[in-house]
Amino acid sequence: MINRDIARIFNEIAYMIQASGDQRSSFEANAYLRAARSLESLQDDIETVYRSGGKEALMKIPGIGKGIADRIAEYIDSGTIKKYEDLRKNYPIDFETLTKIEGLGPKRILMLYRSIGVKDLNDLKKAIEDHRIRDLPGFGEKSEEILSQSLKIYESSAGRIPLPLGYARAVEIRDYLIQTGLAERVEIAGSTRRMKDTLGDIDILAVTEKPLQMMDAFTSMPKVKSVIAKGEKKSTVALDIGTTCDLRIISRESFGAxxxxxxxxxxxxxxxxxxxxxxxxxxxxxxxxxxxxxxxxxxxxxxxxxxxxxxxxxxxxxxxxxxxxxxxMGKLPDIVKYDSLNADMCVKFDVSRAHDEMKKYGYGYILAYDGSEDAHGVFRIRAYTLNGNYSVQKTETTFRCIDASSFKDDVDSLVKYIKDEKVRFLTNLDAIGTPGEEKVSKIIGACTASRCSIMIDSKSMRPSSDFLFSLRKNDVRIAIASFAGNPDELSYIRFGIGITRRAWISADRIDNLLSVEKLV
DNA sequence: GCCGTTTTCGGCCCGACTGTTTTCAGTCG
Structure with missing residues (x-):
């Protein structure tokens, strides 16, 4: 997919326009940024769109009009975009990386380039070490110090972190803030709340009468590596997990907004x-x-x-x-609720003593790994039902699962397996390819026809919500599994549920809501 | 450069924060 390559070029064009431009051209820059975002979230391969429908098809994509459609066509036809190459001659700067440093935007990056020749991260690092930034117009000692901090954070962070890691920390921080007794209300916001598969940072909102004390508590939490900003309304800290966390104090009246x-x-x-x-x-x-x-x-x-x-x-x-x-239009999908599952569709530990957990999660049954069947990635899972309140009943009901990653180069055999061998669940669908690819469509078709459900691995969050979003209009059914290796890991199911919610998959297509009898 | 059930021109989200200013520019979310 060249979508990302073109999006990157558009972002760079936007930065270069922003760096140089006046007020009017900032709208042009915004248009490029919008087009880049549109391309990044586009499910279809832009090259295929162009080759099958020409520029008209490109212009149907939001944020893409005549001018940008021309640029996309130019890139696909010739491999370059003249406007981009021309701009690059004037600005041989690594905007993509430098804009990731907190506190650096296009204008200041250009200032750094023009005055002291900073082109990339290395140049910036040297400039900071040599204290060459503090005397620049628009900068000062404090700016240099902040850039130094941001650079350190950038280098130590792993970029975006996986949701399960960030979510756990966000919940910990929220609970910690509640436990201080200072807050009237504390909520997790941002991409954590949207259950995005990766997080850039963690956002927490709180209502309190004692903002200063609250901020003290926040910035002195055990897992804070450094305090980046501390104010009465907003503070930012760097966490141990390589990400930052913002706490904002909100007035009671404004909390909903x-x-x-x-x-x-x-x-x-x-x-x-x-x-x-x-x-x-x-x-x-x-x-x-x-x-x-x-x-x-x-x-x-x-x-x-x-x-x-x-x-x-x-x-x-x-x-x-x-x-x-x-x-x-009142036509939002009826997505599954977090506490409404009747089952975990695959775990990998002995659940015979897990009655407390089953009650806690409200499960009527759990399907547990019951051994490998053959060398082709087929395995069996067995149903364990909650028997009254005090025990777990092993049943004779078993289902066959197939691991798509064992069939990477032999999709036809996989299709045959699904059709002929009464396979009930398919794992690792995303190992086969990306949505829209013919081999993926083939497998989806086979699953739909044979009542084989796509299984979500909640622990590794695969297939991704973007992958499943592109399948939302298919009739294929979904099974959510925690793949827990111990009782604690049953909580991973939350991320699998989040994936189906983000993918617009309606609750009536989720196997976990069915009784075990209906599953057979 | 994009976009339009008030449109093909004239808008484009908007407010806080911060450091460096002497009234604001740049960045962020």
Whole structure:
């Protein structure tokens, strides 16, 4: 997929325009940024779109008009984009990496290049070490110090971190803040709340009468590596897991609006604000305003959505992928709830004593690994039911699972297996290829025809929500498995549920809601 | 450069924070 390559070029073009430009050209830069984001979230291969439908097809993609369609065509036809090459001659700068340093944007990057020749991360590092930045116009001693900090954070962080790791820490921090007794309310926001598979940072909101004490508690938590900013309304800390965490103090009246705003996504919020304007109102993190008056004061998020003529949109759907249109028409998918599963579809430990856990999760049964069947990645899982309140019953009900990764180069055999051998579940679908590829479609077709469900591995979060999002219109069924290796890991199921929610998969297609009898 | 059930021109989300200013530019979310 060249989508990403082109998106990267568009981002760079945008940075170069922003660095050099005046107010007017910043809109042009925004257009390139929007097109880049659109390409990044596009499921289809842009080259295929262009080759089969020409520029007209490209212009159907949101954010892509005539000019940018020309540029995409130029890239596919010739391998380069002249506008990009020309800009690069003037700005031979690694914007992509440098913009990732907190506190550095296009303008300051250009300033650093023009004045002291900083082109990339290495140059920046040297400039900081030699204290060459503090005397530059628009910079000072403090800026140099902050850049030094940001650089360290960038180098020590692993970029985006996996959701399970970040989620666990977010919950820990939330519970810690609650336990201080200082807060009236604490909520996790941001991409953690949207259950995005990877997190750039962690966002927490709190209502408190004692902001200073709260900030003290926050910045002195045991897992804080360093304090990046500390104020009365917002503080930022670097965590042990290679990411940063923001805590914002919110007023009670604004909490709903703030939670909506800080949950994002950015694209979703931009659309929300436009919808508010269409209703003669103004939406921001402080409230929903009609003639200066916050009509959403003291209300929760769902009030804001309803006031704007929308059904409530679950956080996992807030990516501007059609959820606002669906909410306007009352056609949002009925996604599965976190506490509604009747089963975990595959675990890998002895569940015969797991009655407490089964009760805790509300399961009527669990399917547990029951041994490998052959060398072709086929294995069996057995049903264990909750027998009254006190024991777990091993049953004679078993199901066959097949591991798609054993058939990477032999999709036809896999299809044959699914059709002929009464395979009930398929794992590792994403090992075969990407959505839209013919071999993947073939397998999906076979699964749909043979009542074989796609199994989600909640622990490794695969297939991804983006992968499954592209299958949302198929009839294929989904089974969510924690693949827990011990009772503690049963909680991973949450991430599998999150994947189906983000993928718009409706609850009636989730096997976990069925009774074991219906499963057979 | 994109976009349009008030459109083919004239808009483009918007407010906080921060450091470096002497009234604001740049960055962020």
């Amino acid at each position: 703030a939670l909506q705003y800080f949950t994002g996504s950015k694209d979703h919020n931009i659309r929300m604000r436009k919808i508010a304007i269409d209703h003669g109102m103004k939406l921001n993190e402080y409230g929903l305003f009609r003639d200066q008056e916050n009509v959403a004061a003291g209300h929760d998020e769902d009030y804001i959505y309803r006031t704007l003529g929308l059904s409530y949109i679950d956080p996992e759907l807030r990516e501007d992928r059609g959820e606002l249109e669906a909410a306007q």
